[in-house]
Amino acid sequence: MTSYDAIIIGTGQAGPSLARRLAGSGMKVAIIERNRFGGTCVNTGCTPTKTLVASAHAVHMARRGNDYGFSIGGEIKVDMKRVKARKDYVVGLSNSGVERSLRNLENGHVYQGHARFVSPHEVDVGGEILSADGIFINVGGRPAVPSIPGLDKVHYLTNSSMMDVDFLPRHLLILGGSYIGLEFGQMFRRFGSDVTIVEVGPRLIPREDQDVSEAVAGFLGREGIDLRTNAKCLSVSLRDGEIIMKLDCDQGSPEVRGSHLLVATGRRPNTDDLGLDRAGIKQDTRGYIEVDDELRTNVPGVWALGDCNGRGAFTHTSYNDFEIVAANLLDSERRRVSDRIPAYALYTDPPLGRAGMTEAEVRRSGRKALVGKIAMEDVSRAFEKGEIDGFMKVLVDADSKKILGASFLGTSGDEAIHCVLDTMYAKAPYTVLQRAVHIHPTVAEFIPTMLGDLSPLS
Numbered sequence: 001m002t003s004y005d006a007i008i009i010g011t012g013q014a015g016p017s018l019a020r021r022l023a024g025s026g027m028k029v030a031i032i033e034r035n036r037f038g039g040t041c042v043n044t045g046c047t048p049t050k051t052l053v054a055s056a057h058a059v060h061m062a063r064r065g066n067d068y069g070f071s072i073g074g075e076i077k078v079d080m081k082r083v084k085a086r087k088d089y090v091v092g093l094s095n096s097g098v099e100r101s102l103r104n105l106e107n108g109h110v111y112q113g114h115a116r117f118v119s120p121h122e123v124d125v126g127g128e129i130l131s132a133d134g135i136f137i138n139v140g141g142r143p144a145v146p147s148i149p150g151l152d153k154v155h156y157l158t159n160s161s162m163m164d165v166d167f168l169p170r171h172l173l174i175l176g177g178s179y180i181g182l183e184f185g186q187m188f189r190r191f192g193s194d195v196t197i198v199e200v201g202p203r204l205i206p207r208e209d210q211d212v213s214e215a216v217a218g219f220l221g222r223e224g225i226d227l228r229t230n231a232k233c234l235s236v237s238l239r240d241g242e243i244i245m246k247l248d249c250d251q252g253s254p255e256v257r258g259s260h261l262l263v264a265t266g267r268r269p270n271t272d273d274l275g276l277d278r279a280g281i282k283q284d285t286r287g288y289i290e291v292d293d294e295l296r297t298n299v300p301g302v303w304a305l306g307d308c309n310g311r312g313a314f315t316h317t318s319y320n321d322f323e324i325v326a327a328n329l330l331d332s333e334r335r336r337v338s339d340r341i342p343a344y345a346l347y348t349d350p351p352l353g354r355a356g357m358t359e360a361e362v363r364r365s366g367r368k369a370l371v372g373k374i375a376m377e378d379v380s381r382a383f384e385k386g387e388i389d390g391f392m393k394v395l396v397d398a399d400s401k402k403i404l405g406a407s408f409l410g411t412s413g414d415e416a417i418h419c420v421l422d423t424m425y426a427k428a429p430y431t432v433l434q435r436a437v438h439i440h441p442t443v444a445e446f447i448p449t450m451l452g453d454l455s456p457l458s
Contacts (some may be wrong), residue, residue, distance in 0.1 A: 001122070001129045004030040009115045009123070009274075010138035012039025013318035014325075015303035016098055018136060021326045023107035032123070037099035039140050040307065041315040044160040047094050049183060051087045051327040053347055056190040060349070067386055080193045084166040091163075117279035120299050124275075133301050136325070137274070137281075137289060138318075141307040146175075150236040153344045154243055159184070169193045169260040173245055175233060176264035177204040179346050182216065184262055186348050189225050196226040196256050198245065202323050203229055205346065209359045211391070212407055216348060221391045228252055236261070238249065269308040284310065293336040294328050295321055307365040312335055314344050343421050345414040349375070350390050353417030356405030356424060359395060368398040370454035374446055376410035381441045387411040392443075394420060394430075394450060395457065401429035412443040419444050431452075 005027035008015045016038075023029045036043045062076050081425075090294065103110050113126040122131045143158035145151070157165070159180050172188050174181045177199025189195040197204075203213040204220075204227065217227055231249035238244070241256045269287045276283060282290045282298045288310030295303050295311075303325055306318035320340060327333040334371050346352040362369050377388035390410030397404055406420040423433045438445035 001131055002030075003432075004028045004109075004130060004132040005130040006030070006134040006136065007032065007115075007123055007130055008136045008138060010039065010103065010140060010270075010306070010308075011037045012138050012140045012306050013041055013315050014322040015039070015136070015138040016328060017319065017322045018138075018305070019102060019105060019108055021322075021330060022104050022134075025330055027107060027373070028052060028290060029105070029108045030132065031102050031105075031108055031109045031126055032113065032115045032130075034112070035096060037102065038095045039138075041318075042094040042098060043091060044163050046269045046315050048087045048091050048163055048349060049159075049187075051090045052083065052187055053183065053349070055083045055086060056187040057349055060190045062241070064386070072458045078168065080168050080191065081166045083191070087163070114273070116275035117281070118275065119184075119290055120281075121301060128266070134329075135302045137297075137304040137308060138306045139270040139271045139274065139308045141267040141313065143263065144266040145263055146233075146265050148175075148233055148236055151263075154236055154238050154261065156236075156263050157244075162262060171196070171258035172260050172262060173243060173256060173258035174198065174262045174264055175225070175245070175297055176262075176266070177201070177229065178207070178264070178266075179205065181262070181264035182220065182348050183347065183453070184264065185225055186220060186223065189220075189223055194226075194258070195224075196228065196258060198231050198233060198247065198256065200232055201229065207358075208346075208352070209353070209393075209407060210394070211359075212352060212409055215390055215409055216346075216352070219350070228256065248303045267307065267313065269310070271308055286310065291337075293338050295325055295337065312340070316343070341421060341424050343417070345417075347414070350387060350410045351414040352390075353413040353415070354402065354406070355417050355421040357395065358405060358407065359393070362395050362404055367404075369404060369457040370396040370398050372396075372450040372454045374450045376443075379410070379443055379446050381443050381445075382411050384441065385411055392416070392446065392450060396430045396449070396451075397455060398456070399433060402427065403430050403433070408412040408443075410443065416442075416444040416447065419447050 006022045007030045008019050009032045011033045019029050019031050065071050111125045115123045115125050118124050171194040174185050174197045177197050185195045185197045204217050231247045234246045243261045244257050246255045271287050289304035291304050291309045304323035307313045324335040327335040343355045373393040376382040376390045392408045394406040395404040403424050408417045434448045434451035
């Protein structure tokens with residue numbers, strides 16, 4: 001048995017930063033990674049997908065040359081091998097950077113292999129037992145695959161295996177009309193694939209307000225993506241070299257067919273083969289590790305960070321998990337998950353930036369609220385860029401004047417949303433942001449204008 005002060009299982013967004021802080025404080029730290037360094041974000045999530053989104057955007061803008069007064073002549077040709085090579089280059093820099101920094105970490109030792117608990121403070125890695133008073137679980141998640149008749153008989157892709165695609169699918173079927181499905185759907189439509197997105201719910205991205213869902217469906221439809229909502233998938237089969245998906249839906253054909261299938265129906269935590277039962281660590285019914293407001297499990301000296309704890313599932317929330325644990329352990333501060341304001345983005349083009357409550361959540365709360373909304377076509381910066389899809393919407397508590405939430409769907413919406421988010425963290429009334437003087441011409445300059453024209457949420 002080898003003893004350490006701390007063991008970190010997994011090198012996703014929270015793990016490496018925590019390892020550096022703990023090792024920097026003088027602790028002897030073991031870092032365990034079973035696969036690729038950097039976790040989901042670096043290898044199969046944010047970094048590669050946003051690199052692909054950038055390539056798809058460049059192709060799309062080249063095709064729009066006439067809108068901007070130029071022509072490049074001829075057909076726009078996409079070389080998917082070069083697109084993938086560019087993605088691999090960007091990913092490789094991040095992946096190797098994480099691994100190099102951990103292997104060179106003073107007071108740190110890297111183990112490559114699958115970690116399994118053998119007791120509350122002992123972990124087996126490849127037959128070697130490691131022990132520590134502090135163990136930090138950062139194992140992330142993986143694609144969740146639904147139980148659909150015939151799915152096990154056809155080859156299908158997930159967001160992870162999509163990273164190996166270096167060809168153009170003739171017709172990409174996507175099961176799941178939420179964040180992953182929509183990003184890949186628009187991306188590959190712009191590369192040149194026919195795309196059909198099948199969503200079992202009544203509308204796309206059901207987590208968002210209906211006006212957001214309708215606007216996203218609008219611009220995806222205009223790009224030629226076939227959208228099938230309220231579609232219950234009954235079975236999947238292979239016929240004449242094509243993938244056939246039979247549906248039960250209100251409108252459209254009872255079956256769709258394509259050359260390739262992407263299953264984009266959510267994520268699940270990588271907790272089912274960690275030996276958590278031998279450590280007595282509690283999980284919820286979905287497999288997520290239960291944690292308190294400071295990310296401690298029910299077992300003293302064991303924490304869970306990142307996607308495996310079900311408290312965020314974003315890169316930025318995973319990093320904030322590290323900040324919370326490090327502050328509480330090393331900085332004599334009290335930081336809590338409950339202090340975090342929900343915020344995230346959907347990286348379609350245009351993107352959606354979200355902060356705080358949706359309009360539907362505000363309505364359900366029963367509080368008296370005000371709402372402001374402006375179409376992107378009325379935002380001069382968006383109009384000048386020729387990117388007028390979407391809108392900005394903000395919700396305010398009528399009594400306290402605090403901002404409750406916002407949805408910014410439009411060009412630079414994923415950046416402009418931070419004006420609202422920072423005001424929310426400052427716990428300042430909306431009038432502070434309303435009276436701010438923003439730079440012209442920007443998208444953010446219309447936030448004060450929008451806040452100056454609030455009306456009761458009816």
